[in-house]
Amino acid sequence: MLNYIWISLIAIGIFVAVGNDVRDEVQNTYRNGIPLEATFTVDRSATGQRTTWEGELVMSAGAFNEFYGIRTAASEVRQPAVISTLPSGESSIMLPIGTSTPDHWKEMAKTATSKDRLMGTVQSMQISADGRSSTVRILLEPIRFVKIKAVTQAALDYASTAVTIAIGLIGIMALWLGVMKVAEEAGLLIVVTRLLTPVTRRLFPDVPSDHPAVSAMIMNIAANMLGLSNAATPLGLKAMEELNKLNPKLGTATNAMVTFLAINTGGLILIPATAIAVRAAAGSANPGIIVGTSIFGAGCATVAGVVAAKLLQRLSYYRKELEITPSPEKEASRG
Amino acid sequence: MGDLFRALINAVAVLAIPLVLVAFLGWGIIKKVKVYEVFVEGAKDGFATAVRIIPYLVAMLCAIGIFRASGAMDLLTTVLAPITNLIGMPPETLSMALMRPLSGSGSLGIMTELMKVHGPDSFIGVLASTMYGSSETTFYVLAVYFGSVQVKNTRHAVPAGLIADLFGMLGALFICRILFGA
Numbered sequence: 121m122l123n124y125i126w127i128s129l130i131a132i133g134i135f136v137a138v139g140n141d142v143r144d145e146v147q148n149t150y151r152n153g154i155p156l157e158a159t160f161t162v163d164r165s166a167t168g169q170r171t172t173w174e175g176e177l178v179m180s181a182g183a184f185n186e187f188y189g190i191r192t193a194a195s196e197v198r199q200p201a202v203i204s205t206l207p208s209g210e211s212s213i214m215l216p217i218g219t220s221t222p223d224h225w226k227e228m229a230k231t232a233t234s235k236d237r238l239m240g241t242v243q244s245m246q247i248s249a250d251g252r253s254s255t256v257r258i259l260l261e262p263i264r265f266v267k268i269k270a271v272t273q274a275a276l277d278y279a280s281t282a283v284t285i286a287i288g289l290i291g292i293m294a295l296w297l298g299v300m301k302v303a304e305e306a307g308l309l310i311v312v313t314r315l316l317t318p319v320t321r322r323l324f325p326d327v328p329s330d331h332p333a334v335s336a337m338i339m340n341i342a343a344n345m346l347g348l349s350n351a352a353t354p355l356g357l358k359a360m361e362e363l364n365k366l367n368p369k370l371g372t373a374t375n376a377m378v379t380f381l382a383i384n385t386g387g388l389i390l391i392p393a394t395a396i397a398v399r400a401a402a403g404s405a406n407p408g409i410i411v412g413t414s415i416f417g418a419g420c421a422t423v424a425g426v427v428a429a430k431l432l433q434r435l436s437y438y439r440k441e442l443e444i445t446p447s448p449e450k451e452a453s454r455g
Numbered sequence: 456m457g458d459l460f461r462a463l464i465n466a467v468a469v470l471a472i473p474l475v476l477v478a479f480l481g482w483g484i485i486k487k488v489k490v491y492e493v494f495v496e497g498a499k500d501g502f503a504t505a506v507r508i509i510p511y512l513v514a515m516l517c518a519i520g521i522f523r524a525s526g527a528m529d530l531l532t533t534v535l536a537p538i539t540n541l542i543g544m545p546p547e548t549l550s551m552a553l554m555r556p557l558s559g560s561g562s563l564g565i566m567t568e569l570m571k572v573h574g575p576d577s578f579i580g581v582l583a584s585t586m587y588g589s590s591e592t593t594f595y596v597l598a599v600y601f602g603s604v605q606v607k608n609t610r611h612a613v614p615a616g617l618i619a620d621l622f623g624m625l626g627a628l629f630i631c632r633i634l635f636g637a
Contacts, residue, residue, distance in 0.1 A: 121609070121611075121613045121614060122597070122609045122612075122613050125613060126514065126515070126518050129518040129519060129521065129522040130517075130518045130521050130522070132522060132525070132527050133518070133521035133522040133523075133524070133525040133527055134521065134525065135525075136525040136526055136527040136530055137521075137524070137525035137526065137527075140525070140526050267524070267525055267526055270524040270525070271521050271524045271525050273524070274517075274520035274521055274523065274524035275517045275520055275521050277520065278513075278516040278517045278519065278520030279513050279516070279517050281516055281520075282509060282512035282513040282515075282516045282517075283509055283512075283513070285512060286505050286506065286508045286509045286512055287505065289501075289504075289505040289508070290501055290502050290505040290506075291501070292501075293500075293501035293502075293504055293505050294498035294499070294500075294501025294502065295498065295501070297497045297498050297500050297501050297504070298493075298494035298495065298496075298497040298498030298501075299475070299476060299479050299480070299494065299497075300479075300497060301493050301494060301496060301497025301498075302479055302480055302483040302488060302490050302493050302494050302497070303479040303482070303483070304497075305483065305486075305488045305493050306479070306482045306483040306485075306486040306488045307486060308478075308479060308482045308483075343471070346464070346467060346468040346471050347468055348468060348471060348472060351471075351472060351475075353599065354501075356600055357504055357599070357600065357603040360600050360601070360603050360604045361504070361603065361604060363604075364604040364606075367604075370605070371605060371606060371607050371608060372606065372607075372608040372610065373601065373606050373608065373609050373610045373612055377600075377601075377604075377606070377612070378609075378610060378611055378612045378615055381596060381597060381600055381601075381612050381615075381616065382612075382615045382616060382619055384591060384596050384600070385556075385590070385591045385593040385596050385597070385615075385616040385619050385620065386590070386591065386619045386623065387588075387589070387590050387591030387623070389588065390464045391461060391464050391465060391468065392584075392587065392588030394563065394587070394588075395566065395584040395585075395587045395588045396584075398563070398566055398567055398570065398575075398584065398587075399570065399575045399580070399584050402567070402570040402571060402574075402575040402580070403575065404570075404575035404576050404580070405576055406576065407575070408458075408461055409576075409581065410581060410584045410585045410588055411460075411461060412630075412634075413581070413585040413588075413589075413627060413630045413631055413634065414584075414585050414587075414588030414589055414627070416589075416626055416627075416630040417585055417586065417588065417589025417590070417623050417624070417626040417627035417630060418588065418589045418590065418623060418626075419626070420589070420622045420623055420625065420626025420627075420629075421589055421590050421619040421620060421622050421623025421626065422619065423622075424618050424619050424621070424622030424623075425615055425616065425618060425619025425622075428611075428614065428615040428618035428619065429611065429612075429615040432611035432614060432615055433610075433611060435611070438610050438611045441608060441610050442610070
């Protein structure tokens with residue numbers, strides 16, 4: 121199933137990206153080749169031989185939205201801008217991307233020649249009587265293939281993110297594997313395991329209840345519930361390694377592995393610290409209000425995951441995949 | 456009651472790692488284990504395990520990255536909107552529910568965005584943060600955990616994980632509707 125989901129993610133992603141780019145081209149979402157009229161207010165003029173003006177490009181939200189056919193700009197657009205005049209008489213405008221830049225322009229800049237700015241040419245410029253502002257007609261650089269470029273960039277970025285994540289795991293992995301090894305040698309893990317034997321024997325009937333895998337799984341689940349993700353991942357990987365020692369068919373998931381992962385993907389956590397922190401940062405009157413609801417939601421997820429894992433493992437389709445050599449005699453002897 | 460519970464859990468979370476370290480290593484000393492040597496022996500597998508994950512994680516994250524960057528999520532949200540309307544789920548939170556199993560950073564971004572637009576204490580804000588806390592990043596967990604033991608045939612792990620996610624999201628919606636109304 122992972123095969124199909126994996127290829128679907130990639131195929132759908134690329135098709136949708138091409139589709140979106142074709143639509144953008146047909147509708148001219150980025151108004152390539154259409155000049156934009158705005159007011160340019162000068163903050164600082166006459167640097168050097170009067171060839172550069174620094175100031176702001178001002179446009180009402182309505183005019184901006186109408187020009188691009190969008191609804192996203194909520195307040196008046198005040199975009200810092202630099203206009204420079206070349207000796208040939210041509211003027212260019214540079215819009216550096218910053219916090220006051222409208223989202224639509226931020227989006228466009230991602231695929232522009234230079235990611236931190238939008239460039240354009242000034243077609244006409246009428247300076248007002250006081251010399252402080254002027255009406256400008258500008259033509260921004262053409263923006264094309266936004267989504268295809270974004271998809272390419274994402275593929276490259278995420279490939280290196282994957283390596284960064286894995287490398288970041290090395291140290292913490294080594295620490296917990298070392299500690300677990302000491303606990304194993306000292307016979308401590310058996311003590312941890314014995315306490316929860318009634319539960320673990322039902323969840324993982326294929327795993328001997330004094331196996332080191334059980335204690336690693338218990339500690340992983342405990343660390344997850346406490347929100348100690350730094351400790352949980354190494355302990356979980358340790359558990360997988362131990363479960364793999366019981367695996368009759370290396371490279372294929374066992375029932376115990378799937379049940380264990382179902383518990384893990386349920387993500388039962390007593391204090392959802394990240395969500396609470398984001399709520400507090402957003403100015404919530406009661407950031408912790410979601411503790412109870414999250415435990416309920418994650419409880420549903422965990423129970424549903426375990427039940428699903430237990431039911432699905434009975435399907436002959438999944439049972440067959442675990443058989444080492446699907447021979448007819450074996451099937452018969454099993455009755 | 457709720458505050459006491461939170462304070463208690465927070466205290467346990469802060470103390471857990473130092474206590475476990477002291478208890479485990481201390482027990483080792485009592486049992487006359489050569490703690491330093493054994494620790495180093497175990498720790499040397501850390502590098503191999505972390506590096507073993509890389510191909511699995513690259514495969515998974517690239518696919519998810521392509522999917523996210525393409526804008527396919529918007530399309531999926533539009534397609535599924537009639538179903539969510541039927542169960543009383545605000546359409547804004549649908550992308551949250553769909554993103555949660557795919558990407559931790561992606562769903563964190565959606566949650567932050569929803570709170571900025573609708574306010575953290577609005578129904579949408581509460582529901583989005585509950586959804587975030589109600590599940591794990593299934594595909595990431597699958598890639599890392601199975602990657603570490605070189606499991607390529609994951610059998611029923613993906614359906615089981617997705618069923619868990621589905622019920623987590625529905626559970627979050629159910630409890631939020633009961634407690635905070637729509």
